[in-house]
Amino acid sequence: QVQLEESGGGLVQAGGSLRLSCAASGSLASSVTIAWFRQAPGKEREFVVGISWSSDSTYYGDSVKGRFTISRDYAKNTVYLQMNSLKPEDTAVYYCAGRGSRSIVAAQNLYGYWGQGTQVTVSS
Secondary structure (H helix, E strand, C coil): CCCEEEECCEEEECCCCEEEEEEECCCCCCCCEEEEEEECCCCCCEEEEEEECCCCCEEECCCCCCCEEEEEECCCCEEEEEECCCCHHHCEEEEEEEECCCCCCCCHHHCCEECCCEEEEEEC
């Protein structure tokens, strides 16, 4: 059983930066993928980026390539999402999700563990 908790959301002006954290309870198995999703008001939840815990492989959604960076810290059991050059359209609740496989996939129904979400608001 893995529990995930996001933090780091907030209000930022367009062009600014934020770093989100996803802390996992317990030790993450090597065959785990952690991903970030986001959901804007009135829209479906969208895959943002994922990272394979053991191999450090990453996969980015098209809308954030070149602006967002995912990383992980083994010692802290934490995954980070560095978000730069933020745009108003990045405004959403950001969720951390986990699945027991090394394969990074964008389908949210394949992730069994979810955090409660953290709000990111980008003002224009």
